[in-house]
């Protein structure tokens with residue numbers, strides 16, 4: 001049984017209050033909810049990953065798997081432990097944004113979201129080197145961390161707020177269902193596409209299990225070659241990255257051959273590549289090729305939206321680009337304050353999981 005709650009600092013909650021209708025869950029109900037979730041949760045998933053990091057916006061894995069109280073913990077000292085329930089019945093909030101109001105990246109340190117986004121990219125662009133990405137690929141593609149179904153993995157996204165995203169300040173599971181439902185509305189017959197929308201960001205699970213957000217979330221970019229201008233904060237955030245002064249890596253092609261194809265390119269390490277690898281490794285995954293491709297490159301904005309890096313693309317990449325662009329519309333513009341009625345949607349998406357990615361998945 002899904003329950004979508006999270007606690008907020010008083011300050012943040014005030015901001016949120018302007019955007020959401022919510023309802024405080026009284027203490028007894030909170031306890032009740034806890035019991036219900038424990039009874040119905042699948043507690044069998046084993047966790048073999050170090051649980052060292054208790055980062056902001058993350059709940060410890062124990063808390064998720066044992067109590068399964070789906071709420072977000074803040075490190076802010078003002079944090080109240082109040083639990084708020086986002087009421088899914090209140091659709092159609094007034095303040096929808098126009099397309100131009102999405103993906104705003106400024107260096108305004110007074111805006112807490114912009115500051116959070118900038119800080120995440122600063123860390124990412126300082127620490128993502130070719131060597132780092134190769135190392136993380138090796139680490140995460142051992143698939144020896146845990147075994148968990150797709151639905152349980154999704155549930156874990158309940159406690160992750162993506163710190164790189166200026167357009168979402170909600171747990172990522174909400175974004176998953178928002179994207180999936182938008183695709184379903186526009187392409188009712190493409191059930192694999194609905195499921196792709198639902199799981200495209202599932203690789204962010206790495207952040208719940210210890211990987212810092214700068215190595216999980218955010219737009220991706222190729223390593224081992226020059227950074228293009230369309231990479232967000234390209235001018236302000238790469239000065240401390242050692243690869244930018246390595247003469248093997250800082251030319252237009254760097255280590256790559258012309259039109260070698262994106263599958264040859266080492267991208268900055270993150271949730272796209274990880275989820276692609278997880279699905280590729282799952283023996284019973286029957287999603288079509290487009291789904292794999294969308295999942296692998298949906299965050300490569302400097303290419304699919306910025307128009308850079310075409311010199312590394314193969315014909316196949318160009319052939320797949322329309323799918324990425326089609327997907328991107330729903331991924332990006334579904335980021336609204338409308339909260340989908342997730343429990344109601346679960347049976348439909350469970351049927352798609354059973355069809356395309358059944359069973360326990362190795363993470």
Ligand SMILES: O[C@H]1[C@H](O)[C@@H](O)[C@H](O)[C@@H](O)[C@H]1O
Pocket residue numbers: 162164165166201217218219220298299300301
């Ligand atoms: O695909 C998206 C996109 O790249 C966003 O810009 C980023 O903030 C998110 O982390 C990612 O999931």
Ligand SMILES: [Fe+2]
Pocket residue numbers: 200201271298299
């Ligand atoms: Fe993503």
